[in-house]
Amino acid sequence: MQHTASAMHRDRDLLTRLDSAIGDGDHGANMARGFTAVQAGLARSGPVPSAPVAAPDDTDAPGEILLRAGNCLVSVVGGASGPLFGGAFRALGEALGSFPEVDARRFAAGLTAALAKIQQLGAAVPGDKTMIDAYAPAVGAFRAAAESGAAFATAAHAAAEAAEAGMRKTVPLQARKGRAAYLGLRSIGHQDPGATSTAAIFRSLAEASGP
Ligand code: ADP
Ligand code: MG
Ligand code: MG
Numbered sequence: 001m002q003h004t005a006s007a008m009h010r011d012r013d014l015l016t017r018l019d020s021a022i023g024d025g026d027h028g029a030n031m032a033r034g035f036t037a038v039q040a041g042l043a044r045s046g047p048v049p050s051a052p053v054a055a056p057d058d059t060d061a062p063g064e065i066l067l068r069a070g071n072c073l074v075s076v077v078g079g080a081s082g083p084l085f086g087g088a089f090r091a092l093g094e095a096l097g098s099f100p101e102v103d104a105r106r107f108a109a110g111l112t113a114a115l116a117k118i119q120q121l122g123a124a125v126p127g128d129k130t131m132i133d134a135y136a137p138a139v140g141a142f143r144a145a146a147e148s149g150a151a152f153a154t155a156a157h158a159a160a161e162a163a164e165a166g167m168r169k170t171v172p173l174q175a176r177k178g179r180a181a182y183l184g185l186r187s188i189g190h191q192d193p194g195a196t197s198t199a200a201i202f203r204s205l206a207e208a209s210g211p
Pocket of ligand 3: 079
């Protein structure tokens with residue numbers, strides 16, 4: 001989560017620029033604000049988001065940390081991305097539960113639940129030019145690697161590559177979901193902001209999990 005928070009602060013201007021072209025220009029601010037709340041919620045310091053967030057301790061399982069992070073995102077990020085990313089982190093956390101350690105296969109199952117949650121909430125399918133266009137290939141790549149017995153970091157790097165490829169493929173698509181859909185054909189030729197933040201999230205997972 002710390003790696004992801006750093007990435008969201010680093011990419012804030014890029015996400016703002018992308019969302020200014022085909023949305024309302026707030027995606028950078030939304031993600032930065034959301035992950036500032038995640039950092040505060042997980043660090044027991046700084047401004048506490050509106051929803052009560054229990055203080056973590058050393059015994060916190062990965063699933064519990066992810067669930068808490070998801071709650072922070074849902075409570076402080078307005079707009080489409082808050083409930084969608086928040087719901088995804090919550091679903092991942094719930095799937096991982098309180099197991100003290102997470103291997104690639106268990107994480108793959110959690111990512112599958114997270115993707116299903118985004119699609120249940122937002123009803124987007126691949127090709128609609130949304131975060132799904134990065135998230136779905138990332139989950140597919142992570143699963144394939146995990147099923148073939150790869151280590152966690154290997155699966156995470158495969159997921160990051162797939163997310164970045166999916167992100168780039170949103171450029172020629174016409175948006176069919178979210179604010180960008182109102183632009184119709186004028187959404188073509190721009191990279192989707194949510195697919196871009198999704199790729200950064202999977203890249204930060206890979207970086208955090210090792211070479
Ligand atoms: P808003 O559009 O409400 O201002 P953000 O700018 O934070 O919210 O997020 C925009 C991103 O959310 C889009 O680039 C897209 O990737 C994603 N998005 C929007 N609607 C959906 C949806 N129905 N399903 C999946 N992702 C969506
Ligand atoms: Mg926006
Ligand atoms: Mg908005």
